[in-house]
Amino acid sequence: MHKWFSVVALVLLTSACSKDAPRPVELPDVTKAEQYPGQWITHGRTYSEQRFSPLKQITRENVDSLGLAWSFDLGTSRGIETTPLVVDGVMYATATWNIVYALDARTGQPLWRFDPKVDRSKAADLCCDVVNRGVAYWQGKIFTGTIDGRLIALDAKSGEKLWDVVTVDQSKPYTITGAPRVVKGKVLIGNGGAEFGVRGYISAFDADTGKQVWRFYTVPGNPHEGHESEIMAEAAKTWTGRWWQYGGGGTVWDSMAYDPELDLLYFGVGNGSPWNQAIRSPEGGDNLFLSSIVAVKPDSGEYVWHYQTTPGETWDYTATQHLVLAELKIDGAERKVIMQAPKNGFFYVIDRETGELISANNYVPVNWATHIDLNTGRPVEVPEARWGNRAPHLQLPGPLGAHNWHPTAFSPDTGLVYIPVLETPYIYGDEEDFQQSDVRWNVGANAGLGSLPNDKAQYLALRAAVKGRLLAWNPVTQSPAWKVEHDSPWNGGVLATAGGLVFQGNADAKLVAYDAKSGERLWEHFAQTGIVAPPISYELDGEQYIAVASGWGGAFALIYGGLFPAESAPGVGRLLVFKLGADGTLPELVGQSAAKPSIPPLEASADVIAKGQQLYNASCLVCHGDHAVSSGLLPDLRWSPLLGLGEAWNAVVLGGARAAQGMPVFASDLDEADSEAIRQYVISEARAPFEEKFKDD
Template identity: 40%
Template sequence: MSIKLLCAAVLGLFCAACNDSAQMSAPEVGAGENWPMPGGDGNDSHYSRLTDINRDNVSRLGLAWSYDMGTGRVQEATPVVIDGILYTSGNLGRVYALNAVTGEELWTFEPDVNMQVNRVVCCDQANRGIAVSDGKVMVGALDGILYALDQKTGEVAWQVDTIVDHSRGYSSTGAPEVAGDLVLIGNAGSEFDVRGYVTAYHISDGSQAWRFYTIPHDPALGPQENEDLEKALETWGENSRWDIGGGGTAWDAIVYDDRFDVIYVGTGNGGPYSHASRSGGEGDNLYLSSIVALDRKTGKMKWYYQETPRDSWDFTATQPMTLTDMEVGGEVRPVIIHTPKNGYLYVVDRITGKPVAINALVRTSWADGYDMETGRPNMTPEYSDYGTGPKIVFPSSAGARNWYPPAYDPESGIYYAAVLDMGNLMYNLPGKQPHREKGLNAGASLIFTTSLEGFLETMPPALKEQIEALPQMDWVRENPGFSQVRATDPLTGKTIWAADAEGWQDRSGMLVTRSGLLFHGSIGGKFYVRDAATGEALKEIDTGSAIMAGAATYKVDGVQYVAVATGWGGGGWSFVPGYSAPYKYENSNRILVFKLDGGEVPKPEALPPLEVAPEPPAQADNVTPETIAKGAQLFFANCALCHSNMVRSISPDLRRLTPEKHELFRDILMDGLLVGMGMPQWDDLLSEEDVAALHAYLIDLQEKQHAREKALKEAGKPLDSKGLVIMSNY
């Protein structure tokens, strides 16, 4: 079925007939000379109407200017460009205002972040963008403070603490969303011990307009906040783990539809992960892993659609949503295009919340399709219910799709996105897990299928035999995982073309233009320009910097520019693969801006050659194998998320601690000696005995790494990042 872009008058009349609150005109599709919001336009399409850079001249694309952001962590934001000024955010919630033609710094903002928040951040110090309205630039800092900055000076106009309970593991990584005179922000932390919500604030002064919780609270605490939550409560079991919070965080994917004055919110996974552990195996657990439509003025729910009922696999629905109009069955309908983590591509009616098309993008073992009459998945617990034993579940918790933005061309009807086909081995931790305050409370272990063969060799024979007998092992051995950039028909799910990426971690945001070009980066440091119709790479620029963020394009004084941020990080940030730019070069955070007839891109400083890990101090006299085993458990429960001990990790490789760090090990953990550098304090969760056990485990690891690398060097062989397999023990 073809997809057509209709004129504004037809769209307005159609929508008015469907909904009395509809406006009589639709916003212009795509961005023009300005790029006024991270998604380019109000539809979050990442589509530009500019055509100056095209197939005929893109070979001349080169660097116009670059700007050093002064950090070495994750960059995931797409810039906003308004009237010749480029605004963007960086890690932690930093903000930069630059001359969009020259890169001259106009002002910067550094939030005063409580670095203890690093304890409860699953996926690095990410920030996904800013919002600009009413003379203010708004950004959410990692610790949950929402700032409104004067657009001209960067001075703080107002700030508000968006976190309802600082004893819980909340953080904030998403971009604010402007909706009329309101700005909305969600939060992250479903793996920890939180209850999700989204809050609307008045742009004028930061006062709260309303708040919508995405799941119910413990009924023992009294009535729910509204009748929609009372109804949701019926979908939770009597034995639900309200002490852990429930999850459902809206950490990204909040989109305002000004035609209907409605806000669409994508909600997150449950906590703990397993449906059996979370609610005793009862109910769908609304409104987890759902799209929820809220009235802008009141915050009341208009409709919901749960994409993954009874989610047990971290299949969040917080991935970017695109608004558009499609011809479906001879009728033009306003729809949402959505690709959440669960492996399916959805086209959902914006008025009713009913799906009009659902197609699989990747291998899916948790469901084998959907009943289109009910909108419910045909779930396959025999392949995915790890409450009955370990299961290999496709796709993985990394998602078939994740935060990196897609692009949609409303004229061709093609949807462009990075897609990951990979699975997880999952199993529950034994027994009922106690609530760990501000700690990981997912209650399950997971291993990516790309690492599974290595893990099998270390497992007890009985467990190994059980896993190898799983039917999904055929999928794993055939292809453990891969990533692609794809062009897809949203209504059929048909792949129009696909370009293979270097590995499963290689995925980035998209930008498509009316001139038929698709722009995207790679973590190998390449910036690609493809023919949007065929996927052919027309231009490839080697920057030496990982590029995950989506690009923006804009025009000033008759010249078209393309801007993108560089910097490795985010989910899996401590695993730096050998094919990535940060394995070879400093993880330089830059804004790179290109134009026709620009110059070469200078690469960051090359990293020094690997050296043999230092020999650690001797173990204390009282250290036993049991001590080291306890330390290993503590490491996986508290430290592995950041310190995966890869040689080229951005975070310190704890197999390479210096004598000075060993001497200060206890003070770093218990007294917060390095809090100012981002290393949290742990005295509230760990005992002195725990710290000693952790230290013993790390000394043991370092002894083994030192011996291994010393032998490699003596044999004249190169050092590498191998030698330790890390399991995500949630």
């Protein structure tokens, strides 16, 4: 009787108290993101990844009164690629070194800051700057990936760390730059590192505990150790040689999308490791699942279907570019499709239920294939393009692709896909005596062939061939609707809105609004530094905002940014937020006037300088720039005080004196004579600066 009475009393007491207790706040539901038009609660706004905002307060007619509402200094001059999220009036964004910020989305007032304290030496394992593309949100939690391969959960209100798990073998050159996604309580994350030699995969972790739920490998491992699944055993039949010794590649470093009705998760797979198929799979083969779109069940990671855009990939033609889900009327019938403009230059419309190819056409000039065979779904290759063990080939697109990571947008109002397009030709050719390295890129390609030529006529011709544009593409007719040419190929991601607008930032440090139907330029704002990140839109208190992160960086900016002048200069990375009628201004930039040190004498022979150039191209170019010309994101070696100090130079190159800042230690690949040859080559470039040679032209 006593126990029974206690239980009843407790129930009555709890019921009585609950009448006066406040009801728990209803958290935004990512699965119903389309019901929150004023918020941006997942990477592409909704699981369809259309990057289309239904807000229409800002229109073609009034966009010219758009002004700066507020800005927030992210404390970096490096590349910023984040897509901010806005949930319940709070903006969440990432900056260099994976630092996460929470800000009041009305004012920009900081609410909290989280520093994951990444191992900065892992910057040496990044192909394309210490970037990060954003966070994920789920039921009061924020999730972020780090360049040292961790996945971290934070309390969205306080920024307190809830859990922190390692998702990779940290002894290998894995990194994370992509934004996680959350589907059905599982946090999904891939990784990067295919340029260095890793095996790719995507993993799912429980959002509450951080426990790994499943993992899907994208290329087969060592067959002598057994395959993880039947699908990996089947994939292994499309490989030859001893591919696993080189890693294989296939990293899932960016795009994902999810269809709740079909309950299918889609993700894009990256390039081979090394690029050169003649090394990793010498007898050919499709090399599944490189350069593929893969559909799996999100609960288990069970394989459903795949479509391979580039069988036997050998050009760094990743299929990790933005994936977009839509319903299109094709041949009189409504089709559920998935669309992609991957690096290889062809735009694909695929049935997302079955993986069947519906249509494909090149959206830029290409010379590696003539077309896509709609019966087989395969590209019809030009024989000269398969360069492994053959003569070098000047090709479009190059490894930067016809479209890189910068997100596309799709407007259901216009039916157009808006693509940040690149035209960057490249000469592919074998690397002589390829040897797997622990510290440098392992792509099996001669990096020197892709270097800009010293010959004036050749340089000017190649310079004219490097282009960038914003392209509006009709996915039903597979044809262009309009295009806007840019001065640089490396420009920002895209946002489309119901106000009839398309927003894109560019390398010339401007955020621009275009008419979504015609491409007419309607408004622009000078951001002081270039923009590669995609804009978003949100609404608070009845006002629509446009937000974007500034900060030029990434692969092109590191390698060629100093050689393709733009109005952008390395500057302060910021979050910039605009609304109608605002008139805010940015702080004035303070110019740097540091004197350049004197250039040491050139003491080496022509042969030593030539050797130094070869070694520089193989080990240094991808970070410090072609012809040692830096865009300012990393130190310009020509003006380094170490250039005149041989011992100090060796301490950095061979001894690891700056490993904590992300500088690789090359002692396993280079000796003192090699290091000295590189130094002498850089001295030669300092004495005859490449960017000065053709200045009159």
